[in-house]
Amino acid sequence: MEQLTVVKIGGNVIDDPAALTRFLTAFAGLTGAKILIHGGGKIATQVAEKLGIQTTMVNGRRITDQSMLNVVTMVYGGLVNKQIVAKLQTLDVNAIGLTGADAGTVLAHKRPVKDVDYGMVGDIDEVDSGRIQAFLREELTPVFAPLTYCETGDLLNTNADTMASAIAVDMVRHNEVTLVYCFEKKGVLSNPDDDNSVMPDLTPAVYDEHKAAGTINKGMIPKLDNAFQALRSGVSRVVICHADELATAVAHGAGTTLTV
Numbered sequence: 072m073e074q075l076t077v078v079k080i081g082g083n084v085i086d087d088p089a090a091l092t093r094f095l096t097a098f099a100g101l102t103g104a105k106i107l108i109h110g111g112g113k114i115a116t117q118v119a120e121k122l123g124i125q126t127t128m129v130n131g132r133r134i135t136d137q138s139m140l141n142v143v144t145m146v147y148g149g150l151v152n153k154q155i156v157a158k159l160q161t162l163d164v165n166a167i168g169l170t171g172a173d174a175g176t177v178l179a180h181k182r183p184v185k186d187v188d189y190g191m192v193g194d195i196d197e198v199d200s201g202r203i204q205a206f207l208r209e210e211l212t213p214v215f216a217p218l219t220y221c222e223t224g225d226l227l228n229t230n231a232d233t234m235a236s237a238i239a240v241d242m243v244r245h246n247e248v249t250l251v252y253c254f255e256k257k258g259v260l261s262n263p264d265d266d267n268s269v270m271p272d273l274t275p276a277v278y279d280e281h282k283a284a285g286t287i288n289k290g291m292i293p294k295l296d297n298a299f300q301a302l303r304s305g306v307s308r309v310v311i312c313h314a315d316e317l318a319t320a321v322a323h324g325a326g327t328t329l330t331v
Contacts, residue, residue, distance in 0.1 A: 074103045075207070075246035076321060077099065079235035081110030081252030084314040085151060094253060094314040099162035101217075101321060104246065106238060107159075107166075108215045110231040115143045129285040132293065135190040138149035143228050147216040156214050162199065166212045171219035172196035172226060174202050177234065179227050193227025198241035225293040236297035236306075243305040247303045250306050251321060252294055253314040259295070259328035261286065273329050276298055295329075302331045 078098060098107060102220075112133065116126045119142045127134040135143065136163040141321040159166035171177025179193030183223045206213050215238070216233035232252065258269040263286055270277070278295055281287040289293065298309045312319075312326025318323040 072196075072249045073245075074249070075242055076101055076103065076105045076249050077108070077239040077242065078105065078251045078253060078317065079108045079110075079231055080314060081112070081163055081231055082314075083113070084253065084255055085109060085111050086113045090105045090314060091136055091155075092234075094317060095155065095158050095207065096162060096211060096236050097315070097317040099159060099164045100318060104212075105303065106213045106215070107230055108217065108235040108238065109147075109151060109215060111143075114151060115139075115146040118146055119223065120140050129187050129189070130224070130289075130292065132189060132192070132230060133228065135189075135192050137191065139190040140226065140228055141285055144218060144226055146149070147228075148218050152214060154218040159212065159214065164212050165210060166214045167206060168214050168216070170216045170226070171229065171234070173221075176202050176213075177203055177215075177219045177229075177237070180221050181225075181227060181231060187240070191225065193229040195219060195223065195229065195237045198237050200238075200241040200244050203238065203242065206247045212288060220260070228294055230297075232294045232297045236301040239301050239306050240304040249308045250301050250308070251326075252296070252298060252309075252311045253317055254311075255313065257313045257316065257325070258311050259287065259291070263288075270327050273327050298329050299331060309323045317319075 124138045148170045156168040178197040180194045182192045183193045219227045224244045239248050262268040262270045274317045309329040310320045310326045316325040
């Protein structure tokens with residue numbers, strides 16, 4: 072079975088042109104089939120602020136009313152996605168920019184209101200891995216913005232970590248999948264104030280301990296919840312690493328490797 076590397080990039084790397092270029096150069100150098108899923112939250116927040124639209128975050132997730140959905144669609148599906156695609160072309164990667172609506176690749180439903188009304192936020196129902204595999208067979212590298220669609224034809228803002236996990240899990244039908252989450256930290260930290268306190272391995276039990284103690288919190292919680300779920304669902308390997316260490320992490324030499 073062919074190896075596939077699914078990479079999610081987010082955090083401050085998206086906001087830093089030099090850091091993003093370094094990351095995309097490393098991504099371009101990965102051998103074999105690959106898929107990229109990106110965030111872009113801070114840019115969306117900045118654009119929203121200029122338009123007078125308030126940003127509200129709960130448990131590391133963005134509240135998305137219709138005005139904010141318009142902003143994230145412009146920023147995620149437009150500006151950030153196409154900048155990444157254009158840069159990858161110059162690095163000899165034949166990239167194709169997508170949202171979940173394109174070719175019906177990621178179908179979702181609007182998240183039901185429970186304790187929090189997240190607005191136009193999507194929980195994923197189905198990934199068309201066959202369609203994505205067809206892109207790969209054509210030697211195209213899919214670059215997904217974190218937007219999905221629902222049966223009413225509406226776009227939905229979807230957590231990029233969740234989208235990466237869902238795509239990786241469904242691609243297990245066709246490939247041996249490695250899932251890598253890249254951001255501005257070297258991995259999962261045992262001490263959030265010490266960037267060198269990287270845990271080389273992380274189990275669910277240790278994760279629960281750090282979550283209870285508050286040393287793992289905010290946006291790391293949905294990231295790790297999705298990462299562990301991917302492992303339980305057939306993804307061969309999940310790594311969390313610094314964007315500058317992508318190649319080393321894929322070669323088993325950096326970051327935090329999750330085990331279940």
